[in-house]
Amino acid sequence: MLRRLLPLLILALGVAAFLWLRATRPESPSVTPEERSWRVETLAATLEPRAPILPLYGEIIAPDMLTVTAPLAGRIAERPVREGQRVARGERLVALDExxxxxxxxxxxxxxxxxxxxxxxxxxxxxxxxxxxxxxxxxxxxxxxxxxxxxxxxxxxxxxxxxxxxxxxxxxxxxxxxxxxxxxxxxxxxxxxxxxxxxxxxxxxxxxxxxxxxxSRVDAPFDGIVTRIRVAPGDQVAARSELLSVYPERGLELRARIPQRHQGELLDALSRGERLVATDGQGARLVLTGLAGEGDPAGTEAIFRLEEGGERLRPGSLVAVSLQRPKVPGSLAVPYSALYGNEALYLMDEANRMQRLAVTHHGDVVRDDGERWALVSGKALADGDRVIVTHLPNAMQGLLVQSTSDEPAIGDEGDDSAGSVEEDDGHDEVAS
Missing domain, CATH: 1.10.287.620 (Helix Hairpins)
Structure with missing residues (x-):
């Protein structure tokens, strides 16, 4: 009888032990899913009138270049100048034999x-x-x-x-x-x-x-530079033969083609008396004086007068310049990483959510460090807005982000530090 009840007793003890262990187990904390945030850099918007630049490529010309020709047939008696020499007004250039x-x-x-x-x-x-x-x-x-x-x-x-x-x-x-x-x-x-x-x-x-x-005895009519020398002392020349040329150093001009879409704003600015200045990055300053009388479907040539610098410039040189266009009121300069399709950028609201904002791209501006940023403006853009300058491939309306300037320093708390590292890894993954 005892041998028959022993297995049932053992089974009952096992079930009782299982129930007791289950009743006395510790309760695990509940896990609630958290929304992931993306680390971004932000820029505080400061709206003010700024002038976008227009990159141009043109040719240096000397509109007042003087070409000296022989008035009659004869022999060159003297030519004391050389190619590229700077001459003063009244200095002898060339003379025929008496x-x-x-x-x-x-x-x-x-x-x-x-x-x-x-x-x-x-x-x-x-x-x-x-x-x-x-x-x-x-x-x-x-x-x-x-x-x-x-x-x-x-x-x-x-x-x-x-x-x-x-x-x-x-x-x-x-x-x-x-x-x-x-x-x-x-x-x-x-x-x-x-x-x-x-x-x-x-x-x-x-x-x-x-x-x-x-x-037959030609002296320099102004301070200038000698060029295009065709003769040497002793040469026999015919009447009306070209001998040499000289141009004023401060009378150089730049002819650069202006795209058709920018001609209207430039003409309006000139009519208002604004000074539109172009620079070549090497100290030369050129002032826009007007547009050429003729054009073509590709655009019209703009005429720039050399105002300062440009000692290295010579007629025929091809020069790349940046023209300061008329200022755009209420504009903001942002890095190109902040733009999406050249027509929108994202702001960071008080809830750390991305808010899409339509903007107008007016061109480029050059910072003091030489970096080119985009100049934009928008009706809803206001001073103090936090513009997101980090380009996110998954950017969308309402996406949760975290500004790098709002994060705690690493090492303040162990858990926060670990969480920050994990988010950083995730951000790098997305950015890559």
Whole structure:
């Protein structure tokens, strides 16, 4: 009997022990799931007028470059300058040989003297004709009276027919002489005008010869730089041949093409009298003076005047510059990592949630350290907003984030420290 009850007793003791252990076990704490937060960097928004920059690429030109040409054919006597040399105003650039310059000048002077003598001779001749015509008219009167006397004598048979014919011939010759003299007097104004015209031509040729003689010795008209030297001393050159060029150092300009979409704002700024300055990053400052008179579908060339620096610039150089466009009121500069699609960024609200904000991208701004940031503005953007500058691939409206500036220092509490490390690892995973 005892052997039959022993297994049941053992089983009952086991069940009782299990129930007792289950009733006296410690209760485990309940685990509640926590929402994960992403570590981000934030930027406090400060709105103020800022000028976006417009990168441009253009060519340096010298609009006042002077090209020296030979006024006449001759030999180069001197050329004391060299390529790229800086010259002062009045400094000799090039000169032709006097042996080639003086003969045309002397010939022109001789031609003027000859024409002046002809004009003076015509005036003397005219005065002589005026005196002679009076005496010749008196001879006509005498010849007429002699003819009348001869006729009277012939009528009384006191003179021969031959005497009468001789008297008639004398009167005719006297009349012909007077007519020729009167014709010479009448032609005097035309002859004088012709001689004076020839004198004017000779004087014009003399002026041209003197001009060429003066231009055969060329001095620098301004402080500038010599370029494009084509000749050396001793070279024989033809008339109107290019010898060299010189341009003012401070008169350089930059021609750069402006995209069509920016032309309106630049013209409006110029009409308001704003100074729009472009820099090349190496000390050169150029001021926008206007746009070219012609353009094409790709844009219109903007004209920049060199105002400061630029000693290394030369005509023909290709230069990259940054133009400061008109200022945008209420704008904010943010790193490009803060932008999403160039049209939105995220703010961090009081509940540490991401809030999407539509913005307008106006271009770039350059910080003091040379880094380019994006310049944006938005109607809902206000001073003090915390802009999230960390780019999250999973960014979305309402996502929980944590600013790195709000986290406790590592080592304050063991548990918090471990949790921070885990979140950091997760953030790095996402960022990668």
């Amino acid at each position: 042996a080639d310059v003086m003969p045309p000048l002397q010939q022109a002077e001789a031609e003027v003297a000859d024409r002046e003598a002809q004009v003076e001779n015509e005036r003397v001749r005219h005065e002589s004709d005026l005196d002679a015509v009076e005496r010749e008219r008196e001879l006509v009167d005498n010849a007429r009276r002699q003819l009348e006397r001869t006729r009277s004598l012939r009528a009384r048979n006191l003179a021969s027919q031959s005497d009468l014919d001789t008297a008639r011939n004398e009167l005719a010759r006297a009349r012909v002489t007077v007519a020729a003299r009167e014709r010479a007097i009448a032609e005097h104004p035309a002859r004088l005008r012709a001689l004076e015209a020839g004198l004017n031509r000779a004087q014009a040729s003399l002026a041209a010869a003197r001009r060429d003689a003066e231009r």
